[in-house]
Amino acid sequence: MSDPLEILLTNDDGIDSTGLRALYDVLSEQGNVTVVAPATDQSACGRSMSHEVDVEERDLGYAVYGTPSDCVVAGLAELGPDPDIVVAGCNKGANLGEYVLGRSGTISAAVEAAFFDVPAIATSMYVPAGETPLSQIDLGAEEYAEATRVTSYLIEHALGAGVFEHAAYLNVNVPLPDGEPAPIEITRPSKRYEMDAERNGTRVHLKDRVWERMDPDTLPDPEGTDRRAVVEGRISVSPLTAPHSTNHHETLTALAESYLETVTANDS
Template identity: 75%
Template sequence: MSQPTEPEILLTNDDGIETPGIRVLYDALSDVGNVTVVAPADDQSAVGRSLSGEVGVTDHDLGYAVAGTPADCVVAGLAELGPFPDLVVAGCNKGANLGEYVLGRSGTISAAVEAAFFDVPAIATSMYVPVGDLAFEDVETGRSDYREAARATTYLVEHALEAGVFEEAAYLNVNAPVPEEAAGDPAPMEITRPSRRYEMDAVREGERVVLHDRVWEEMEAESIPDPAGTDRRAVVEGRVSVSPLTAPHSTRHHEALDDLAERYPGTSLSS
């Protein structure tokens, strides 16, 4: 009886190829598949699906460093640089990607969406980083902090393809908590939906307008307002959140819009 071949995996991120999150995933996924890294040469956080058109590429001990965005990396990796993979993995991002409103902003998630247009299933993995009284930029993370994220991603890479998960989902948005202890039982996994909370506002200060994202101000497990079953609640309460998502965006039939189109002057003239 022939043994199943190891999957080909294209690994990218948006924090940059030199960050600990991608190195931890590379090491973990190399135990279960053949991993080729095509990742940004530097930090490309929150660039969404921006494309550069032309990018510089240099060899790296993990694969290739691209002077461009995560979407650039996926296109370059799938169309030219790497073996065509069974799966694209993006991450692990330092900081969670939670809620509907971040899906188009995140470079990590955008890499997974780009893969979906190539009909390649993908997993976007991020780690929730509680900041307390610190600014997010001042929170340092090490390799051990990504243990839950690596464990969950490896499990999904090993089993999701064979289980038929990607017959329904184009990609999985995975968010893992920071491990509570140096060693211990894995955090439980919960299938979730993206939270619909949106609390952006803006304040003018002279010649500037300062934008505030207030969603992140309510992230205490005892008082988080997001309902059960959402990604934010799962992660804050210490579970690995897995949201199955689709791309491209789906559409529904709208009778009201049909009626408007039928009454449009040009439409009535051609009837």
């Protein structure tokens, strides 16, 4: 009999979040789950890192007074056994588009794992908020059923299928459950970026306008993107790499080669 899977579970909503608990309950049926999660909500903290953090043992696992990246480093290097996979989530609210990849604490936890050469899955749930702020929307464990089901499926099948030989981590975004399981679409992150700012006296209000255009009938994102898939009711799975790749650039290479000659001539 093969050894049970070792799973490191974290998030950015905090160790007491419903989404983390829902994943813990389901993933515990697949293997040994070690929870190392922030003690408080760390949403949108990106890959912020601390030099030292306090840790408490809770019923569910370790509560770290730090960021998701802190949790992954602490979990992989000290607090847990060597995991077969790191799972971050389930986040309340989607993480869609290229611009959130460096902003989301959920995704940043997966990226941190990738630098340790450990496969990772970041799972988030799209919640159509409308006029109601996401923070005021309460979700029960049953509403994470789609997210926990697909995360469990990917853990069971993706590791053995060699998916992580080509992807460092998977960014998974899931629509709210709607009776029947939703299909999976392999996607790429949307390139849409619509940040805005407005000054009011001594304050500047920053607004993310991307979320204002999430009507399936008028969604501007093309086919194959994560935003379109989720808004139309499909599970978006984006296979991504870390660290980010660099491109060969002939013009920049030429500038580099002429640098010393140019500055020497200018100084003479």
